[in-house]
Amino acid sequence: MNNEFIITAAAEYVDVAPENRIGADIALSPEFAGIRIFDRPIFGFASAMDPMFEDLRRPEAVGDCFMPPNEWLDGAKSVISFFLPFTEEIKRSNALDFSEPSALWLHGRIEGHAFLNNLTLFIAEKLRDTGFEAVVPSLDKRFKMFRNYNGLEFTSRWSERHVAYVCGLGTFGLSKGLITEKGIAGRFGSVITTAALEPTGRKYTGIYEYCTMCGSCVHNCPVGAICLETGKDHKKCSDFLDITVEKYRPRYGCGKCQVKVPCQNGIPKK
Ligand code: SF4
Numbered sequence: 001m002n003n004e005f006i007i008t009a010a011a012e013y014v015d016v017a018p019e020n021r022i023g024a025d026i027a028l029s030p031e032f033a034g035i036r037i038f039d040r041p042i043f044g045f046a047s048a049m050d051p052m053f054e055d056l057r058r059p060e061a062v063g064d065c066f067m068p069p070n071e072w073l074d075g076a077k078s079v080i081s082f083f084l085p086f087t088e089e090i091k092r093s094n095a096l097d098f099s100e101p102s103a104l105w106l107h108g109r110i111e112g113h114a115f116l117n118n119l120t121l122f123i124a125e126k127l128r129d130t131g132f133e134a135v136v137p138s139l140d141k142r143f144k145m146f147r148n149y150n151g152l153e154f155t156s157r158w159s160e161r162h163v164a165y166v167c168g169l170g171t172f173g174l175s176k177g178l179i180t181e182k183g184i185a186g187r188f189g190s191v192i193t194t195a196a197l198e199p200t201g202r203k204y205t206g207i208y209e210y211c212t213m214c215g216s217c218v219h220n221c222p223v224g225a226i227c228l229e230t231g232k233d234h235k236k237c238s239d240f241l242d243i244t245v246e247k248y249r250p251r252y253g254c255g256k257c258q259v260k261v262p263c264q265n266g267i268p269k270k
């Protein structure tokens with residue numbers, strides 16, 4: 001088992017899996033049927049013993065509810081993190097109007113998340129097939145999200161974006177998304193395994209290194225949840241998402257801070 005095997009298997013899966021396309025039976029409009037949700041993923045790998053996982057327990061990171069890899073899986077050796085970028089079609093649709101999520105973005109957020117879960121399970125299965133153990137923290141029964149935990153408004157036992165940062169996938173933006181080589185508009189997933197994989201390493205030292213503080217995401221946010229001086233107001237963002245649930249149930253979403261911004265498709269130039 002090596003990194004390349006996982007990257008190749010995942011790329012093939014993303015290209016052919018029918019769930020990576022909007023099904024005619026659930027499409028919010030007939031012309032959406034068959035539209036692809038995600039492009040091929042990019043990957044980051046870290047040693048499960050990387051001291052930065054322990055650092056995530058600091059209150060200014062995820063908090064002490066964060067469970068490092070070896071608490072999820074005895075004998076954990078590696079963490080595999082991936083970023084699935086939304087296709088241009090999904091991103092373009094959400095940049096046409098900055099007050100409501102586009103229908104395609106709603107599909108990307110909900111059906112896209114279901115597909116992401118399938119991809120993590122597919123990777124875990126590939127690892128098990130070759131004799132290794134694997135755990136998907138976000139789908140594990142121990143996974144838990146917290147509100148107002150020890151002074152933190154929102155936190156959880158495993159944070160995909162923080163884990164992606166440790167695995168070398170990118171750095172945070174002002175909007176609190178993670179800016180990767182394939183941009184900020186997409187979704188993250190991860191798997192912990194007993195397979196010893198080659199760590200990617202981090203090309204950065206600061207948590208906001210890739211963000212230019214250009215303010216485009218501030219301008220795009222329909223509820224003023226992002227501010228150049230004070231950062232992101234997670235409560236304002238979450239309250240807006242709650243409104244979209246009421247309107248578009250069972251779907252929801254926004255993502256205006258991820259489209260029509262210099263970090264949409266890559267690391268912005270300083
Ligand atoms: S839009 Fe500009 S300020 Fe906002 S996260 Fe991207 S680079 Fe940073």
Ligand code: SF4
Pocket residue numbers: 175220221222223224225226236237238240241254255256257258
């Ligand atoms: S997801 Fe929407 S509401 Fe939340 S910060 Fe981004 S633009 Fe604002």
